Amino acid sequence: MAICAVLQATVAAVAAPAVRSLGAQSQDQLLDTAYLAAETGAWATSARAWRRVLDRNQNLALGAAATLRAAPVDARYAIATAFLTPPISPGGRRALAQLHLAWGNPREAWSALQPLPPGDSTGQAWLEFADAARAAGATAVAHDAYAAALSVHPSADVAAHGADAALASGDAPAALTMLQRAATMPGAMDSAVIATTLLPLRIRVLARLGRMSDAEAAMVRDGHLLNAESRIPIEREIAWGYVRLGDIAHARAAAARFGLANDPDVTGWLSLYAGDLKVARTDLRHPTGLTPDALTALMLLSRTSVDSAPVVGEAFMLLARGDSTAAAERFVTASSVVRDAAPLLLATAARLHAAQHHDALAIPLWRTVVEEYATAPEAPEADLEWGRALRRTADIAGAVARWEHLILTYPESALVPLARRELEAAKATA
Secondary structure (H helix, E strand, O other): OHHHHHHHHHHHHHHHHHHOOHHHOOHHHHHHHHHHHHHOOOHHHHHHHHHHHHHHOHHHHHHHHHHHOOOOHHHHHHHHHHHHOOOOOHHHHHHHHHHHHHOOOHHHHHHHHOOOOOOHHHHHHHHHHHHHHHHOOOHHHHHHHHHHHHOOOOOHHHHHHHHHHHHHOOOHHHHHHHHHHHOOOOOOOOHHHHHHHHHHHHHHHHHHOOOHHHHHHHHHHHHHHOOHHHHHHHHHHHHHHHHHOOOHHHHHHHHHHOOOOOOHHHHHHHHHHOOEHHHHHHHOOOOOOOOHHHHHHHHHHHHOOOOEOHHHHHHHHHHHOOOHHHHHHHHHHHHOOOHHHHHHHHHHHHHHHHHOOOHHHHHHHHHHHHHHOOOOOOHHHHHHHHHHHHHHOOOHHHHHHHHHHHHHHOOOOOOHHHHHHHHHHHHHHO
């Protein structure tokens, strides 16, 4: 430890004189200062040295970000200040954008980069940032960056990336707007671009918006450009679009028209939505894409011997349409019909209510699971979440009682460590 301290002191001594005269240093000297300062934890000094370097050579922005990424939270304001100080430095802004993205602040990252004056290099920076934000899961920010990049680099491909990012962020209207822009840009009439990018994306967007007649019209117009393999997911999307509208008849007709009548995924889900649990149980043994809703469906089908329950189908259909509140109500109703899976249905309903911040509706359901189905797999989770809901309503004593009950009643549960943490935190703030 003593050797390490001496080494750090030596490095700091070497860096200090250089820091006092940053303006007179060459690029190599500034880089030495930036690296040495970062090694000793002088993050603000390192950032100021990097700012001098990037004012001269913005291509080193990634190097600056790599050097400063490990800075602790309390040093980040000083780093941001160094890169944001006027005048605007393209290199400094690019480095700061990369840093904010790495630190989990995508909106601040885009705020750093957005003010750059439009031009070829700026457009490229916006495009690179959009790709990075999209890869990091910051899809709403990625959409904004792609939209800005279009003003400099108009192309159908860039617009399609923006539309895909908007759709991934849940903004289907914005995605449609981007696709409309794409239709006017270079590359939009290329049959390969239409087949591999624009048409599949357009169908997904229109289906998400419930504009199924438009989706089918797009398929009729351009579907001939698709090969047999690429048609299947698009045709599934159209069938699912009808399902999300609650139009099972049209969904079945679309499945038949597209040759999907024997596809177990399609027939299984349509059977489930119609309440035919017997067929769903057979066809959904190996579903494609195990979403949370699909996992719930599989658990239900494995827990019940009931073959027909229309109310279950209604609940899952409402869930697919995004109406969580109505779906929760149907799951509660279904618990009195599908009795052998009642605790699962009640716990699912409680989870949906809690996600909508309706704790007053969720708590009675968790209470029922814990008190009436104490041996069910859902009981420990119900105890844990019941306690969390009580804590949110400031009933600390009640929350503590729930977590203590979980720990004592279900000592082998994987949720016990979580309950202990909740308990310790509650007692520490009491």
